[in-house]
Amino acid sequence: MAKAIAKIDHFNLAAGRVLARKYEVISLLGGGWEGEVYLVREVATGIERTAKLFFPQRNLRDKAVKFYAKKLHKLRHCPIVIQYSAQDQITVKGIPVTLLISEYVEGELLSQFVARQPGKRLQPYQALHVLHALACGMEAVHRIGEYHGDLHTDNIILQRYGLGFDMKLVDLFQSPSSKRTAIQDDTVEMVRIFHEILGGQKHYAKQSRAVKDIINGQKRSLILKKFRSAAQLREYIETMQW
Ligand SMILES: Nc1ncnc2c1ncn2[C@@H]1O[C@H](COP(=O)(O)OP(=O)(O)O)[C@@H](O)[C@H]1O
Ligand SMILES: [Mg+2]
The missing domain is CATH 1.10.510.10 (Transferase(Phosphotransferase) domain 1)
Structure with missing residues (x-):
């Protein structure tokens, strides 16, 4: 029998939670179909970044994250597109979740x-x-x-x-x-x-x-x-x- 796909509809991360020992959650910026986006602070540098957490059911075999990361990298010289910085893994309610770190845009x-x-x-x-x-x-x-x-x-x-x-x-x-x-x-x-x-x-x-x-x-x-x-x-x- 095929393994059931782990489904998450909300992450609801609290401010102060540290992701992958590197990024401290400041606040929720938005959310939608693919996942939730948080304003985070890189612990080592204090620099603000954006972390997009993908719902596992929207990101089978990390397809969505890989597509997004590679595309942002390819478009890194296009000033209208946000800059990619890194990706990482965390566990939410026992389920592996991938997050994508990019620049934070104030506006x-x-x-x-x-x-x-x-x-x-x-x-x-x-x-x-x-x-x-x-x-x-x-x-x-x-x-x-x-x-x-x-x-x-x-x-x-x-x-x-x-x-x-x-x-x-x-x-x-x-x-x-x-x-x-x-x-x-x-x-x-x-x-x-x-x-x-x-x-x-x-x-x-x-x-x-x-x-x-x-x-x-x-x-x-x-x-x-x-x-x-x-x-x-x-x-x-x-x-x-x-
Ligand atoms: N780099 C960013 N800087 C600031 N806000 C962002 C950034 N990325 C996303 N957001 C906010 O989070 C919301 C959801 O992010 P988005 O990448 O559009 O995900 P979704 O797939 O959920 O629509 C955006 O509409 C925006 O308000
Ligand atoms: Mg959107």
């Missing part, structure tokens, strides 16, 4: 930033700046033939905003599609994020021609006809008439 999720704006949406020109920053960052990823795989407003951390936006991306995901399709998916997702932060469908009809010419009614084929990758989206934004 606010794009979803939270949008939620506290008047009307819970951004002004068009501000949204265009977000899209531009995202496209510039993703251009470097697509240029080396890679993709993010799970672009949405909870995976984008805003570090600074002013005239423009500085951001980091977390949570890369393994797409079952070809790399070419995954790069196209990223591009469609960037446009979908632009649509969402502008207030979504409820406000679409009232948007300007310039905005609609980017969103294209969210139709994948129309979007991809105009922008096949982040580079084309970036070039378009930089040369369009507002």
